[in-house]
Amino acid sequence: KAGVTQTPRYLIKTRGQQVTLSCSPISGHRSVSWYQQTPGQGLQFLFEYFSETQRNKGNFPGRFSGRQFSNSRSEMNVSTLELGDSALYLCASSLWGAEQFFGPGTRLTVL
Amino acid sequence: GIQVEQSPPDLILQEGANSTLRCNFSDSVNNLQWFHQNPWGQLINLFYIPSGTKQNGRLSATTVATERYSLLYISSSQTTDSGVYFCAVPVNYGGATNKLIFGTGTLLAVQP
Numbered sequence: 001k002a003g004v005t006q007t008p009r010y011l012i013k014t015r016g017q018q019v020t021l022s023c024s025p026i027s028g029h030r031s032v033s034w035y036q037q038t039p040g041q042g043l044q045f046l047f048e049y050f051s052e053t054q055r056n057k058g059n060f061p062g063r064f065s066g067r068q069f070s071n072s073r074s075e076m077n078v079s080t081l082e083l084g085d086s087a088l089y090l091c092a093s094s095l096w097g098a099e100q101f102f103g104p105g106t107r108l109t110v111l
Numbered sequence: 112g113i114q115v116e117q118s119p120p121d122l123i124l125q126e127g128a129n130s131t132l133r134c135n136f137s138d139s140v141n142n143l144q145w146f147h148q149n150p151w152g153q154l155i156n157l158f159y160i161p162s163g164t165k166q167n168g169r170l171s172a173t174t175v176a177t178e179r180y181s182l183l184y185i186s187s188s189q190t191t192d193s194g195v196y197f198c199a200v201p202v203n204y205g206g207a208t209n210k211l212i213f214g215t216g217t218l219l220a221v222q223p
Binding site for chain 2 (some may be wrong): 031033035037042043045048050055056058088090092094096097098099100101102103104105107
C-alpha cells in the first residue's frame, strides 16, 4: 500500500507570495492533519480534516488555510508569506482516532 | 493543555551500546506514538503503544499509562539509529482526535 505523499518536496518563495502544498493520504484514510516544524517551535499542529470538514485548528494566523477534497487529498495554503513561515510542513493520514502516518514533508524556504 | 516532555534532550552513544529514552505526559492519554525522524525530515513510525510493551527487532517500547510515561529502548545501537526521536500523544477532546502533541525530542548520535 502506498504511503502518504506530499508535493512539492522543496519550495523557495519570497516574502508576500502565497504557496499551496498538497498531501495525498494512504488509500482508505479519510483523516488528514498538517503540522509545521521549525527549529525554535518544534512540531506544531496546524489543522485536521475528516471527510472534507475541518475538525480541529491550531493556533496559527488566518494566513494559513486548508481544505480536503472528496478523494481525501488535502491542500494547505499560506498567503502573504513571511520569513518566519520557513519550515518543514508535514502531513499525516489516519483512520479517525487511530495511528497516524506521516509523509516526507515539504520544505519551504521564504526569502 | 497536555504537556509532553522527553529526556534526555541529547544522547551520544558508541555503536553497540544500549539506551533508554523517556517520554512523560501530564494527563491521561488513550494512545501514544514513537517516531524516528530521519535526516530528510520524514517521521518514521516506530510504535503505536497506548499501554503495555511492544518489541520490534532491536527496539522496544513500554507505556505505563497510569503513571503517565513511556520508554523507548534501543539495544545494540547502529549508526543508522541516529536522528531525532519523538513521542506524541493525542489531545483528549473526550473522543477520538487526531491532533497530536509532540515532545521536544531526543537527538541521538551513534558513533562508529
